[in-house]
Amino acid sequence: MEISLLSRASAEVVDLHRFFVDWFDRRRADTTDFARFxxxxxxxxxxxxxxxxxxDRDAVLDHVRASRATFDGDFAISIEDIRPGWGTGDVIVLTYIEAQRHAGKQSRRRSSAVFTTNSSAPNGVEWQHLHETWLQMPED
Known part of the structure; x- marks a missing residue:
């Protein structure tokens, strides 16, 4: 049975944020493969x-690459409330809430992401666009 586009895109959202936690953590960055991102x-x-x-893509890749190992085990992300939006056979829009905790401070953002199918990607989808809006700005 084929896994739905919604299921694949939802798994990608969760998995990519796990990548971020590992990539940004000094203890795990060396064993985290940037090629996945x-x-x-x-x-x-x-x-x-x-x-x-x-x-654009290059700016995002450069920023994430440069942010490797910037946290010392004090960073976590949880993904909440994944919801499907518009979609067709090969395209889906998801919304979700990303909650971050860094050094005891919290922030939350609502995101809308556009995914297209790509059979060679880990979850069978790739990111095309991401738009984030603050729900709770990082605490000072």
Whole structure:
């Protein structure tokens, strides 16, 4: 039985955020493969972070690459409330809440992500666009 596009995209959201936790952690960064991240970012990927900037694929890859091992075991992400939005046979929009904890401080953002199918990607989908909005800004 084929796994639904919703299930594959939902798994990708969770798995990619696990990658981020490992990549940003000093203790686990050396055993985390950046190619996994690079592979699931579609060639035309773009992102609008909560700041409102528009970032292309290269800017996002460069930022994540440069942020390797920046935390010391004090970073966690949980994904909540994944919901399907619009979709067709090969494209789906998901919304979800990303809750982060760093050094005892919390933030939350609602994200909308567009995925397309890609049979060579770990979960069978790749990211095409991501738009994030603050629900709770990082505490000072």
């Amino acid at each position: 690079e592979h699931v970012m579609g060639e035309g990927f773009s992102m609008i972070p909560p700041s409102g900037q528009w970032l």
